[in-house]
Amino acid sequence: xxxxxxxxxxxxxxxxxxxxxxxxxxxxxxxxxxxxxxxxxxxxxxxxxxxxxxxxxxxxxxxxxxxxxxxxxxxxxxxxxxxxxxxxxxxxxxxxxxxxxxxxxxxxxxxxxxxxxxxxxxxxxxxxxxxxxxxxxxxxxxxxxxxxxxxxxxxxxxxxxxxxxxxxxxxxxxxxxxxxxxxxxxxxxxxxxxxxxxxxxxxxxxxxxxxxxxxxxxxxxxxxxxxxxxxxxxxxxxxxxxxxxxxxxxxxxx
Amino acid sequence: xxxxxxxxxxxxxxxxxxxxxxxxxxxxxxxxxxxxxxxxxxxxxxxxxxxxxxxxxxxxxxxxxxxxxxxxxxxxxxxxxxxxxxxxxxxxxxxxxxxxxxxxxxxxxxxxxxxxxxxxxxxxxxxxxxxxxxxxxxxxxxxxxxxxxxxxxxxxxxxxxxxxxxxxxxxxxxxxxxxxxxxxxxxxxxxxxxxxxxxxxxxxxxxxxxxxxxxxxxxxxxxxxxxxxxxxxxxxxxxxxxxxxxxxxxxxxx
Numbered sequence: 001x002x003x004x005x006x007x008x009x010x011x012x013x014x015x016x017x018x019x020x021x022x023x024x025x026x027x028x029x030x031x032x033x034x035x036x037x038x039x040x041x042x043x044x045x046x047x048x049x050x051x052x053x054x055x056x057x058x059x060x061x062x063x064x065x066x067x068x069x070x071x072x073x074x075x076x077x078x079x080x081x082x083x084x085x086x087x088x089x090x091x092x093x094x095x096x097x098x099x100x101x102x103x104x105x106x107x108x109x110x111x112x113x114x115x116x117x118x119x120x121x122x123x124x125x126x127x128x129x130x131x132x133x134x135x136x137x138x139x140x141x142x143x144x145x146x147x148x149x150x151x152x153x154x155x156x157x158x159x160x161x162x163x164x165x166x167x168x169x170x171x172x173x174x175x176x177x178x179x180x181x182x183x184x185x186x187x188x189x190x191x192x193x194x195x196x197x198x199x200x201x202x203x204x205x206x207x208x209x210x211x212x213x214x215x216x217x218x219x220x221x222x223x224x225x226x227x228x229x230x231x232x233x234x235x236x237x238x239x240x241x242x243x244x245x246x247x248x249x250x251x252x253x254x
Numbered sequence: 255x256x257x258x259x260x261x262x263x264x265x266x267x268x269x270x271x272x273x274x275x276x277x278x279x280x281x282x283x284x285x286x287x288x289x290x291x292x293x294x295x296x297x298x299x300x301x302x303x304x305x306x307x308x309x310x311x312x313x314x315x316x317x318x319x320x321x322x323x324x325x326x327x328x329x330x331x332x333x334x335x336x337x338x339x340x341x342x343x344x345x346x347x348x349x350x351x352x353x354x355x356x357x358x359x360x361x362x363x364x365x366x367x368x369x370x371x372x373x374x375x376x377x378x379x380x381x382x383x384x385x386x387x388x389x390x391x392x393x394x395x396x397x398x399x400x401x402x403x404x405x406x407x408x409x410x411x412x413x414x415x416x417x418x419x420x421x422x423x424x425x426x427x428x429x430x431x432x433x434x435x436x437x438x439x440x441x442x443x444x445x446x447x448x449x450x451x452x453x454x455x456x457x458x459x460x461x462x463x464x465x466x467x468x469x470x471x472x473x474x475x476x477x478x479x480x481x482x483x484x485x486x487x488x489x490x491x492x493x494x495x496x497x498x499x500x501x502x503x504x505x506x507x508x
Contacts, residue, residue, distance in 0.1 A: 001261050001284045002463055002471065008256035013440060030255045092502030094495075099502035106414040108498050116440045155450075158412040159499035160360040161421065162492040163431040163451030165458065177417040186267060186370045186470070196409075196461070197417030204419065204458035207450070208479060209256055216440070217256065225462060238416040241348075244362050245413035248346030248353035249503040 004224035007031050008209035008217040016052040021139045024219050031221065034140060037229055039149040039222040041206040042136070044169055045116050046218030047152055048126045055082055055122050069098060079112065079122060086110035086124045104237035105167075107156055126152060129170025130234045137172040147229050149173035153203035155210075159245055166203025168235060174198070175232035198227065199235060258478035261285050262463035262471040270306040275393045278473055285475065288394060291483055293403040293476040295460040296390070298423055299370050300472030301406055302380045309336055310375050323352060333366065333376060340364035340378045358491035359421075361410055380406060383424025384488045391426040401483050403427035407457035409464075413499055420457025422489060428452070429486035452481065453489060 009027035014020070020042065028034050048054075062070065062077035066084055070077035073093040080098070084090060087100035087110040100110040102125075111125035126132050129152040137150040152170030157163065168176050176199030182190060206220035240246040263281035268274070274296065282288050302308075316324065316331035320338055324331035327347040334352070338344060341354035341364040354364040356379075365379035380386050383406040391404040406424030411417065422430050430453030436444060460474035494500040 001263070001281075003259055003261045003285075004462070005257055005259045006459070010255075027255075031257075094498050094501035097498050099498050101414075104414065106499070115443075118441060119443075157451075157498060158454075160355075160358065160492060160494070160497050161451055161454060162490050163449035163454070165419075165451045165454040167415065187372060189369075189373075195417035197411075197415055197419045198462065200412075200415060200417070200419040201458040201462045204455040205260070205462065208258070208452065208455045208459065236416050238414060240414070243414050244348050244351050244353050244411060245360070245499070247348035 002226070004222060006205050006209060007221040007223065008215075009219040009221060010216050011046075011218055012216060014046045014049050014218060016049060016054060018050045020047060020050045021136055021143065024136075024140065025143060027219060028221060031223070034144045034146045034148060034221075035223065036147050037223070037225075037227075038146065039151065039174065039202060039225060039227070040136070040140065041151045041153055041202060041220040041222060042133075043210055043218040044111070044125055044129065044152050044154045045113060045123055047129070047132055048123045049117075051126055051132070053124055053127060054117060055124065057120055057122060069093065073098065079109070079114070082122060082124060083109045083112050086112055103169075105169075107154075111154060111169075125154070125169065130172065131170075133170040133172035134233060147173075149227065149229050151176075151199055151202060151206075153206060155207055164207075166200060166205070166207040168197075168199030168203045171199050171235050172233055173229050173231070174227050176200075176235040256480070258476060260459050260463060261475040261477065262469075263473040263475060264470050265300075265472055266470060268300045268303050268472060270303060270308060272304045274301060274304045275390055275397065278390075278394065279397060281473060282475060285477070288398045288400045288402060288475075289477065290401050291477070291479075291481075292400065293405065293428065293456060293479060293481070294390070294394065295405045295407055295456060295474040295476060296387075297464055297472040298365070298379055298383065298406050298408045299367060299377055301383070301386055302377045303371075305380055305386070307379075307381060308371060308375045308377055312374065323347065327352065333363070333368070336376060336378060337363045337366050340366055357423075359423075361408075365408060365423075379408070379423065384426065385424075387424040387426035388487060401427075403481065403483050405430075405453055405456060405460075407460060409461055418461075420454060420459070420461040422451075422453030422457045425453050425489050426487055427483050427485070428481050430454075430489040 011023040060078040062081040066081035070080040089101040155164040265277040314332040316335040320335035324334040343355040387404040409418040
């Protein structure tokens, strides 16, 4: 029977400057170490912390634009300032959150988060999630001799869904989006649904063990998935015009 | 080490009138049968097929509204007709797809799908996914004596993400949305992210084995997740005003 297993790796608290690969290899010891074909899933907050991307709010001076957003949506103006600087575009907001475009995806507060950040600080997303995934993958290869996939993931809400699930924001070694165009359905016809968000599915599978609170499981190891390793770098995005949600909202002006 | 395993159950082609619980118990035989605490994940297309919800396009007469949508978005008018009748509201569209509101969620074509449907037919979502999940759970309990959770899932795209991932549309026996309000982060402060879409995460974990094509794996068994069984029925939804995406788009008029 086809199957795969998801392991949660407790690492202890990750601090700025930590060697994240050491954390990964250390906790993988409990499951016979890293194996060829494993997929290593890392929470973006842990990576950003290790990379030292911790911003002290007392050092932030809000711009006039940030003050306006903060007033309108009931936010700390310094948080609004960091969110704006992390965004490619602010689309709108609801109390406490701005909806932002960043690297071709939509997300709340551009991924800037105060949870699991030291008092008086906030943590933006890692600076270059794809680059970090690629480096971590190379480093795991060097130290363990194993060929793995590496995903950097975030937890996010989706339109009209309550609660967060997983999305992949950095990928190395597997195809984050798998292309099924040309494949056949049960009746031998070409599929209408053409692409699967494999990276996001793995991210959600990992979220089930990571949690959002004090679980101290920032790394998850996925073993046994029938996925080709070495087959992709980065994450293919969708153009706003091809996105059903953006297209539909823009045309109706809702 | 915390872990869980996901098993894909090959059932063969599911036909209208099939006893889906028999399919489930039969394929679970390969992994020592059903155990207490297992979560059974069923693809909505398989359930809808077993429930006989297969619509012959030649029997559909499109309304004037359906003709207009079909013209505007390049769809088969009969498909547009079924989509409209399955929707609570049509929000807009892009070529080939209408964005619909149904049971408090946003989805393409109201879940009506031609893939994996017999030639000349389309399959809408199951009529009452929560009710079906509840019945299937009770029936599994009766026949196997085991206490399980049951999810009915669909694969969907999300705003500005390329490719489909899993969402839960019917749930019995577990809380599809887990409430973390009041829990503490790594530094002992109350969490800002307050709810986790556990049902959607499990759905995505299952999608990794189900695929979208001719895999013939419409049922997945999730074993070892630390989730309380018996704790929930149905799926909590979000009000449009509390949804960041709906709120932001409505206010900016994009």
